Amino acid sequence: MAQAQIPRKLWEHPDPSSTAMYKFLEASNRKYGIDMRTYRDLYNWSVGPKRTDFWAHLWEFAPLIHSGRFTEVVDTTIPMENIPSWFNGTYLNFAENILFTASSDDPSVRTKRGKEDDKIALTEIREGNTDVRHMTYGEVRARVGLLANAMRKMGVKKGDRVAVVASTSFDTFICLMAITSIGGLFSSSSTDMGTKGILERLLQIRPKYVFVDDWAVYNGKTINLRIKIREIVAGMKDVSEFEGVITQPRFPGKPADISDIPRTTKLEQFLENARGNSDLIFERVAFRDPFLVVYSSGTTGVPKCIVHSVGGVLVSNVKEGAFHRQMGPESILLQYTTTGWIMYLSSIQGLMYGSRSILYDGSPFMPSPKTFLSILEEQRVTHFGTSPRFLQELEKQSIIPRELFDLSALKSVITTGMVLSDAQFEWFYDHGFPANVHLANISGGTDLAASFACENALEPLYVGGCQGPVLGTKVEVYDSLIETGPGKAVPDGEPGDLVATASFPNQPVYFWGDDSGERYQNAYYRRFPHVWTHGDFIQFHPVTGQVFFLGRADGVLNPSGVRFGSSDIYSVIEAHFPTVADSVCVGQRRPQDSDESVVLFLKMKEGEHFTESLVQQIKSKIAQERSRRHVPKYVFQTWDIPTTVNLKKVELPVKQIVSGKIIKPSGTLANPESLKFYYQFAKVEEVLENMQKEKIAAKSKL
Numbered sequence: 001m002a003q004a005q006i007p008r009k010l011w012e013h014p015d016p017s018s019t020a021m022y023k024f025l026e027a028s029n030r031k032y033g034i035d036m037r038t039y040r041d042l043y044n045w046s047v048g049p050k051r052t053d054f055w056a057h058l059w060e061f062a063p064l065i066h067s068g069r070f071t072e073v074v075d076t077t078i079p080m081e082n083i084p085s086w087f088n089g090t091y092l093n094f095a096e097n098i099l100f101t102a103s104s105d106d107p108s109v110r111t112k113r114g115k116e117d118d119k120i121a122l123t124e125i126r127e128g129n130t131d132v133r134h135m136t137y138g139e140v141r142a143r144v145g146l147l148a149n150a151m152r153k154m155g156v157k158k159g160d161r162v163a164v165v166a167s168t169s170f171d172t173f174i175c176l177m178a179i180t181s182i183g184g185l186f187s188s189s190s191t192d193m194g195t196k197g198i199l200e201r202l203l204q205i206r207p208k209y210v211f212v213d214d215w216a217v218y219n220g221k222t223i224n225l226r227i228k229i230r231e232i233v234a235g236m237k238d239v240s241e242f243e244g245v246i247t248q249p250r251f252p253g254k255p256a257d258i259s260d261i262p263r264t265t266k267l268e269q270f271l272e273n274a275r276g277n278s279d280l281i282f283e284r285v286a287f288r289d290p291f292l293v294v295y296s297s298g299t300t301g302v303p304k305c306i307v308h309s310v311g312g313v314l315v316s317n318v319k320e321g322a323f324h325r326q327m328g329p330e331s332i333l334l335q336y337t338t339t340g341w342i343m344y345l346s347s348i349q350g351l352m353y354g355s356r357s358i359l360y361d362g363s364p365f366m367p368s369p370k371t372f373l374s375i376l377e378e379q380r381v382t383h384f385g386t387s388p389r390f391l392q393e394l395e396k397q398s399i400i401p402r403e404l405f406d407l408s409a410l411k412s413v414i415t416t417g418m419v420l421s422d423a424q425f426e427w428f429y430d431h432g433f434p435a436n437v438h439l440a441n442i443s444g445g446t447d448l449a450a451s452f453a454c455e456n457a458l459e460p461l462y463v464g465g466c467q468g469p470v471l472g473t474k475v476e477v478y479d480s481l482i483e484t485g486p487g488k489a490v491p492d493g494e495p496g497d498l499v500a501t502a503s504f505p506n507q508p509v510y511f512w513g514d515d516s517g518e519r520y521q522n523a524y525y526r527r528f529p530h531v532w533t534h535g536d537f538i539q540f541h542p543v544t545g546q547v548f549f550l551g552r553a554d555g556v557l558n559p560s561g562v563r564f565g566s567s568d569i570y571s572v573i574e575a576h577f578p579t580v581a582d583s584v585c586v587g588q589r590r591p592q593d594s595d596e597s598v599v600l601f602l603k604m605k606e607g608e609h610f611t612e613s614l615v616q617q618i619k620s621k622i623a624q625e626r627s628r629r630h631v632p633k634y635v636f637q638t639w640d641i642p643t644t645v646n647l648k649k650v651e652l653p654v655k656q657i658v659s660g661k662i663i664k665p666s667g668t669l670a671n672p673e674s675l676k677f678y679y680q681f682a683k684v685e686e687v688l689e690n691m692q693k694e695k696i697a698a699k700s701k702l
């Protein structure tokens with residue numbers, strides 16, 4: 001196996017013993033009389049038989065603001081699919097922990113240490129490094145108090161949902177803090193999402209209010225969102241809990257006129273309900289009470305509404321942010337994200353440690369990637385979160401950040417969303433960024449609001465993958481050939497399915513609206529009993545312990561690191577294109593490709609024709625109802641779609657074949673011969689060329 005060789009070492013921390021993670025390791029040694037020395041010792045303790053000691057010590061070492069006491073960290077005998085309760089008996093509030101700091105002498109007391117009133121908490125930057133505005137912790141707290149009091153006055157209470165369809169603005173952050181301070185649930189979508197997709201979410205979670213930006217700016221274009229607002233209001237008419245839309249001004253001080261849109265109020269007007277009262281009140285809720293709904297689409301049905309708990313996310317954030325990412329009151333984080341990705345949560349969670357978050361909205365390529373990178377120098381960014389896709393663009397355009405900008409403040413560059421290639425690791429250190437910067441490639445997901453694998457400063461960084469598994473989550477690799485039944489770990493260094501084999505506090509608590517729990521159980525626990533199956537193929541390096549992510553094991557699409565389910569595409573076709581009998585949509589990523597392309601195959605009904613105009617109509621409908629980022633790169637006709645004997649469409653073999661693999665069809669396929677047709681698309685360029693030739697030949701015959 002090629003990876004048994006030790007890859008090139010790229011980076012190591014100059015003094016690992018100075019890090020918060022190491023101090024925790026030493027303090028744990030002292031407290032529990034153990035002798036851990038390395039990251040792997042600490043990791044094994046955090047997921048081993050004494051893992052409750054790890055969590056109890058974390059709770060003590062990096063305190064959260066809370067009331068109540070727990071008698072047991074967790075009952076480790078409860079199978080993970082029963083979602084055991086952690087830190088039972090404790091009560092805490094998400095916003096309170098973000099906006100205040102616990103006093104380590106008495107964690108139930110909150111202080112402003114590290115979050116003093118005049119310290120900058122947030123910096124808002126709009127597309128092209130324009131309209132830079134700062135907000136201090138004092139101002140943020142006052143604005144959160146005002147909005148929360150306005151919400152309370154309008155009857156919003158614990159357990160209610162408030163959603164946003166908005167950019168990464170001050171207003172969105174304040175909305176998140178306000179609803180969670182009341183003990184309610186927050187949920188966000190980005191403005192580029194089509195109304196249909198937005199409503200599929202909102203109709204499930206039934207929010208009391210939806211806060212929507214009045215305008216959007218992307219790629220130099222200014223987009224009027226009033227049509228979308230009108231559609232949202234109309235679409236919510238049968239939701240009894242829904243009180244209306246509140247518009248957030250995209251251009252501060254210049255709110256759009258919404259007087260002709262029913263049930264819609266401007267933010268400034270809504271705030272009048274608070275009558276100037278900005279006092280903060282935090283409703284501390286039980287550790288496993290919900291505060292956030294995020295979404296993911298699979299291959300069937302409407303999106304899953306994944307509900308995360310206050311305590312689970314906070315405690316996981318302590319270990320990931322403070323230990324793995326080494327964030328503290330001096331950190332300044334610029335995480336590129338929309339509000340539609342789980343990275344939005346990461347982008348603001350740094351405030352928990354007293355850091356400053358930079359909220360960027362727009363394309364990072366407008367007017368050029370250099371303009372975006374100039375923020376790193378101007379704002380003295382210490383932690384820059386981006387994507388392999390963005391780094392690819394820098395390389396393609398021969399942009400060398402370390403030569404163009406003063407990056408002396410920069411400590412770490414975090415990448416996620418898709419595989420970071422080995423060549424990109426080398427480019428990063430050979431050409432791109434200063435040698436002292438820690439390249440932190442992480443992978444996890446919406447389902448856990450955290451990472452499975454990420455960086456750590458106690459080990460060197462080698463080319464490829466993620467440095468190692470995250471503390472406290474027992475990641476193993478199971479044999480992919482076992483389709484169901486008890487799973488089996490593969491020998492060290494072999495590839496297989498990413499599974500988590502022990503409960504962890506940031507498991508989602510349920511799916512909204514899934515009263516029987518069936519969807520939830522099916523999403524993670526159907527394959528192997530008592531084990532979370534994530535849907536990624538991975539491999540551990542047998543010597544360095546790096547985790548290589550090899551691709552998705554299911555039908556989830558991932559072009560440019562933007563994830564969505566094939567069901568998002570099928571539902572548009574089923575609803576609007578009656579001449580199509582069936583379709584299969586897969587991601588193509590061959591060894592020579594630097595990104596994934598979405599390929600859609602259409603099977604026409606008897607007597608119906610596959611035409612260029614049909615393809616264009618399908619593409620524009622997908623753009624309208626989902627988003628432009630969902631539009632397939634290629635659309636082809638097919639004659640047969642592989643299914644199981646129970647007639648369930650099977651995507652994985654098609655995905656593997658068009659990605660250049662030769663596969664042995666599974667015995668469960670009803671029509672294994674259908675697969676032969678798809679092999680030609682591994683050379684999609686040739687297929688397109690031949691189609692073009694045929695077109696020209698047909699024209700010349702006319």
Ligand SMILES: CC(=O)CC(=O)SCCNC(=O)CCNC(=O)[C@H](O)C(C)(C)COP(=O)(O)OP(=O)(O)OC[C@H]1O[C@@H](n2cnc3c(N)ncnc32)[C@H](O)[C@@H]1OP(=O)(O)O
Pocket residue numbers: 190191192216217218219223336337341342343363364386387389390416417418442443444445446450451559560561562563627628629
């Ligand atoms: C820990 C984990 O594991 C969790 C996760 O994975 S979370 C997910 C993380 N994912 C990422 O970070 C994704 C990274 N990728 C990116 O950020 C983006 O690909 C990118 C910004 C680098 C490039 O974006 P892109 O989608 O490839 O191209 P871009 O040109 O920006 O947009 C595509 C289209 O959508 C449109 N669009 C995008 N956002 C829009 C918006 N807000 N409003 C209107 N239109 C928009 C664009 O105008 C464009 O339209 P045209 O095709 O008509 O020109």
